[in-house]
Each structure stands twice: as structure tokens, then as C-alpha cells.
Amino acid sequence: MLLRMSTLFVRTLRDDPADAELAGHKALVRAGYIRRAGSGLYSWLPLGHLVYRNVEAIIREEMDAMGAQQVHFPALLPKGPYEASGRWEEYGDTLFRLQDRRGEDHLLAPTHEEMFTLLVKDLYSSYKDLPLSIYQIQIKYRDEARPRAGLLRAREFAMKDSYSFDVDDAGLEASYQRHRDAYIATFQRLGLDFVIVSAMSGAMGGSGSEEFLCPTPSGEDTFVRSPGGYAANVEAVRTPAPDPLPYDDVPAAHVEDTPGTPTIDTLVDFANRQLPRDDRPWSAADTLKNLIVMLVHPDGTREPLVVGVPGDRDVDEKRLAAQVEPARVEPFTDTDFDAYPVLARGYVGPQVLGADTDSGIRYLVDPRVAEGTRWVTGANQPDKHVFDLVCGRDFQPDGTIEAAEVRDGDPAPDGSGPLEIARGIEIGHIFQLGRKYAEALGLKVLDEHGKLVTVTMGSYGIGVSRAVAAIAETTVDELGLSWPRHVAPADVHLVVAGRDESIVSAGDTLAADLDRAGLSVLIDDRDERPGVKFADAELLGMPTIVVVGKKLTDGVIEVRDRASGDRDEIAYEAAVEELVRRCRG
RNA sequence: CGGGGUGUGGCGCAGCUUGGUUAGCGCACCUGCUUUGGGAGCAGGGGGCCGCCGGUUCGAAUCCGGCCACCCCGACCA
Numbered sequence: 001m002l003l004r005m006s007t008l009f010v011r012t013l014r015d016d017p018a019d020a021e022l023a024g025h026k027a028l029v030r031a032g033y034i035r036r037a038g039s040g041l042y043s044w045l046p047l048g049h050l051v052y053r054n055v056e057a058i059i060r061e062e063m064d065a066m067g068a069q070q071v072h073f074p075a076l077l078p079k080g081p082y083e084a085s086g087r088w089e090e091y092g093d094t095l096f097r098l099q100d101r102r103g104e105d106h107l108l109a110p111t112h113e114e115m116f117t118l119l120v121k122d123l124y125s126s127y128k129d130l131p132l133s134i135y136q137i138q139i140k141y142r143d144e145a146r147p148r149a150g151l152l153r154a155r156e157f158a159m160k161d162s163y164s165f166d167v168d169d170a171g172l173e174a175s176y177q178r179h180r181d182a183y184i185a186t187f188q189r190l191g192l193d194f195v196i197v198s199a200m201s202g203a204m205g206g207s208g209s210e211e212f213l214c215p216t217p218s219g220e221d222t223f224v225r226s227p228g229g230y231a232a233n234v235e236a237v238r239t240p241a242p243d244p245l246p247y248d249d250v251p252a253a254h255v256e257d258t259p260g261t262p263t264i265d266t267l268v269d270f271a272n273r274q275l276p277r278d279d280r281p282w283s284a285a286d287t288l289k290n291l292i293v294m295l296v297h298p299d300g301t302r303e304p305l306v307v308g309v310p311g312d313r314d315v316d317e318k319r320l321a322a323q324v325e326p327a328r329v330e331p332f333t334d335t336d337f338d339a340y341p342v343l344a345r346g347y348v349g350p351q352v353l354g355a356d357t358d359s360g361i362r363y364l365v366d367p368r369v370a371e372g373t374r375w376v377t378g379a380n381q382p383d384k385h386v387f388d389l390v391c392g393r394d395f396q397p398d399g400t401i402e403a404a405e406v407r408d409g410d411p412a413p414d415g416s417g418p419l420e421i422a423r424g425i426e427i428g429h430i431f432q433l434g435r436k437y438a439e440a441l442g443l444k445v446l447d448e449h450g451k452l453v454t455v456t457m458g459s460y461g462i463g464v465s466r467a468v469a470a471i472a473e474t475t476v477d478e479l480g481l482s483w484p485r486h487v488a489p490a491d492v493h494l495v496v497a498g499r500d501e502s503i504v505s506a507g508d509t510l511a512a513d514l515d516r517a518g519l520s521v522l523i524d525d526r527d528e529r530p531g532v533k534f535a536d537a538e539l540l541g542m543p544t545i546v547v548v549g550k551k552l553t554d555g556v557i558e559v560r561d562r563a564s565g566d567r568d569e570i571a572y573e574a575a576v577e578e579l580v581r582r583c584r585g
Numbered sequence: 586c587g588g589g590g591u592g593u594g595g596c597g598c599a600g601c602u603u604g605g606u607u608a609g610c611g612c613a614c615c616u617g618c619u620u621u622g623g624g625a626g627c628a629g630g631g632g633g634c635c636g637c638c639g640g641u642u643c644g645a646a647u648c649c650g651g652c653c654a655c656c657c658c659g660a661c662c663a
Contacts, residue, residue, distance in 0.1 A: 014612055015597040019656055145661055497622055531623035
């Protein structure tokens, strides 16, 4: 392929667009790859579309290689299937809804689980037909509450979504594993750095759901990783539980007057003034903070829950929510306090908590609250706290819960070192769906005993347009874009630096020769000054920049590597062979 | 949905406080001359419902009211 700057539909901008924040997003607009068409809506210009197609092709090749087959569904769908699965209601405002001229409800699909499930149901009815993996690359729509970061969170975006269908759990596990391997190969070819993190909560466990995150400070997903290679979603981080401590020497628990200390700060402050320790000052870490929430279960029943965490840590609402799923967490209201007089607001202590106590209120603690640990905590009456309260001796929690915030420097659960909190872009998600959709939509097959069994499914997604943005974001530098070889719009950006007939014709000839040799070439044949062409070449980001200019009189042209900045000279006569070697070798 | 901000030519912005010539600057675009290895210079030129609607006024980009759009932070989320 041979592209000419003189006729290419592109206009580079000197200034950053005012509505972009991320470096990659700015560069994509400035280099003329994309244009904003509306909030969360982007148009692709020729160069951007070339990158998009390259990314798409790599994803397709890897999916085909693992045996998945491509299909294509409409983006515009009738309401029916989504009503059957319950998602017409569940999806809420994020679903783009519209009506046709007869007033029938339709939607712009945010994902296609229902359609895949129904299509398989239409055609297959035997275990002999399975396993099956099918996929599509399709435009998806989500009416995001707040589109942002350019292509990263758009309202219209391209996604590869695939689904596996198996008769049993072992089959699902195998299909999942093959997708996992295919994703690893795909992201490696795309030139995207990634980590795989468990996306399920600790309570659910297992390898049921993993996310592929591309680490970058501009990512919007938070995860943790350790020097030893541990990586996990914040929701999934498990806290190593300390060994039980001996407590024979710990004095008996004693209640102290602590007037006006309803918060950890006021308590620590008071203790240090009125009840100082001999060895060191009291700190928040000596206290046990008990947070009361109201759980609302799917059947509507409400259950109070008290979560105990070391006083120097807050409860992470997202971690808590992940742990109690499918129940919902609601704040504990004044009315609730009235209904449970045993709970003294601001002075709640574990002595009256637990399923086996009179209150019957479930009490779960952070794993750091291990047997033998001693605490300062509420005495269940206003203005009083209890000291030297020992876990396992003076109170018995109903279990542990991963709800405390995770901090930089916390130990990794597998002993691989301190955790670092990092950000990443979610570029892929693989998920053992199970039988949710198959059950809702009645996808069953006959097994080898002639019995009807519900099919188990996996769902696997890669954001195609998001991958383009992630590549741009992680490879951009102060000069502009810098594409990995396999996704670049062209292999070589050939700068014709000079107006002499000899230079111009040498450039033209070289471009044609490279094209014939199988390289894709973008030649800058415009009547522009060299400085403009150099700057544009760097902004546009082809991996190899070739300069045909004044050194041609010595029979030499210049070759630059965009990513490293390395430049050297090669003989014009040997240029085709040498460049093919560099670009393809 | 809460908080903050911005709408002026294709892009980036000034002008608005204190209403008053023909709405201005840089980039980009067109013409001519010079220039040609790091975003050239000079001269000339084209392109604007100043987000929309209404109000105040002799007069509104500017003041007032309403609406809309977009961006950022948060909540939410592939």
C-alpha cells in the first residue's frame, strides 16, 4: 500500500484540542486519526481507520486460530430477548432505547448475550454439537452517565465479544482457558503491555472472571501488584491473616470513661491525654472500628451487619459491596438505630454482636482482627470504651470479611512482597457466565443419556476501539504517536526532504519499490519545508521514518526508528532490501 | 445525578468587568514573490447566525432571564 501525504485526507493540528485530557487522545486528534462527533462519539479518519482495521485483524486472526467462528448480529435489536433475560429492566439508563414507527420498543445493544444464546438455541439441540465458540466484532452502545477520556469511555464503541457453549463445567473451564490463551497472544501481538487480574471477589473465588489490564497512570481501573508478580483487582485482594497470638498475659478487659469520643480521632486523642500507655502513644491502629450497615437481600429482607476493621483503616465500599453480593449495602439510618437499641451510636463494641448473642446481629471482622489481638473499642454505651478486649477471649466474630481499604505497601497474600496500587485500562475481560442466560432463555441440549441439560456459557470481550486508545496512550511521547509495527497505518514514513528533481524522483522510486516489496509506505510528497515534514512524521508515528534528502548525493539515505529515536544511514541502492529486513525481520 | 468550568471562522484563544466605529490575534486555508534539513518571511485575500430563545436599551459578543451543548472532578460503568 502506498499513501501520499499530498492527497491523504488528513490535517494535522499544531495545538492540542481543548476537550482532550489524555496524551494519547490529544495526539490522535492532533495527528488527524479521529475527530469528536458528539459526546462520547468519534469519527475515524483514514489513518485512524487503518489502525483500527489492523487491530481488528489481529483480534480476528487469534479468534479464528483458537477455533471460534465469526458471526454478526444487528446492533439495533427488538426488546423481546432482553425482556426475557431481565436486562431490559436491569440495565437501567445506560441502555439506549428507541421506538420504531409503530411504537415498538427497541434498543441499541450494549452486549449481545441474548442474541448469541438464542441463535444457538435455534440451531443446536445435542451435546454432540458442543463445544462451540462464536464471536462478532460489532459496534456497541451504552448511554454512559459520563463519557470521558476520548475513545476509552465512549458511548459508541467497537467490541469483539465471544461466547462459549459447553455441556458441563469441565468443558467451560477448557473453553475459558483457550480464550485466555488467545487473549494473551492477541495482546502480545498488539504490542500492549498487560496484567491479568482476578476480577471476582474473594468470597466467590476461583478463576471465574479475569480482567486484562493495560497498566498506565491514566487508566481508570485500580488494581494492585507486587514485585513478585501478584496482581489483583482491589475487590479481589485477600488480606493475609496473622497467626493467633497468646493472650495469657493480657489483663482482663476493662471499661473506661471516655466522654465525647464518638470518633476514632477523638478517642485516640483522649486516651493519649487521660490514659497514656507506658511504652508508646496510642494510635488509631490500636482501636477497633465497627461500621454498621444495612444489607438488603434480593428477596427484599433487610439485615443489619457490623463490620469490624482496625481503626486506622476505612471500609472500602466497593470491596464491601463485592463481598456481600448479591445483597445491596445501604446506610444505617436513624430509624434503624431506633429499631436496634443495643447499638450505641459511636460506641458500638463487639461484646453484644454476633449471631449467637442476644442481639443476633451478624459481626464480621477484617482478617487482621485475629485471635489474640487486643483492642480498644466501644463499650456499647455512650462515652465509654473498653480496653484490652481480646479477640477469641472476650468476643467471637462470626467470620472475616475483606472490606477494609487496601493500601500501598500492604503485603501481598502470596508473600511476593509489598503491594503497589496501580492504574490500568481494562482491555479485555473473560468471564465464566455459567447458566444465567441459558436458563433464562431456555438453551438446553440432550446429553449422552438422552436427558435435557442446560448449557453453560462463557463470555469474553475485547474493546477494539479501546485497544487503539490504549496503544496510543501507552506509546505516545512528547513528539506524538509511535505505533507498534503490527498496528501502524504504514511501515515506513518516507520524508522527501528537498525539491531537487533528483531527490524527488529518488523518493518516488523508493516508495514504489518498497510498495512492490510488500511494505506499506506513506510518502510525504508535499511541497513543504523539511521541518514541517519531520514534525508531522513524528506526530503521525509510523515505526520507521526514512529521509531521502541532501545526503543522496553521497548515495545515502537516513533511517530513523520512531520509538527509540535511533537514526543511521544506509545506501540508497540497498535500501529496499535493508528496509524490508528491518520492518519484517 | 451532585460539584466546577467553557461555548466567539476548521483548530487554539482574546474581547465581556465598565454596552457604542468595520469583532480581533495565532495556526490552518487561497494568491504572488523570496526561502528550503527541524513547524519560514513579506504582501494581498477568503471564511463569523459571537451556542439558542427572549428581555433591557437609541444601540448587546458584552447587561438580565430561560434553555441547550460540551469539558473536568465525583457517583456510576466494557
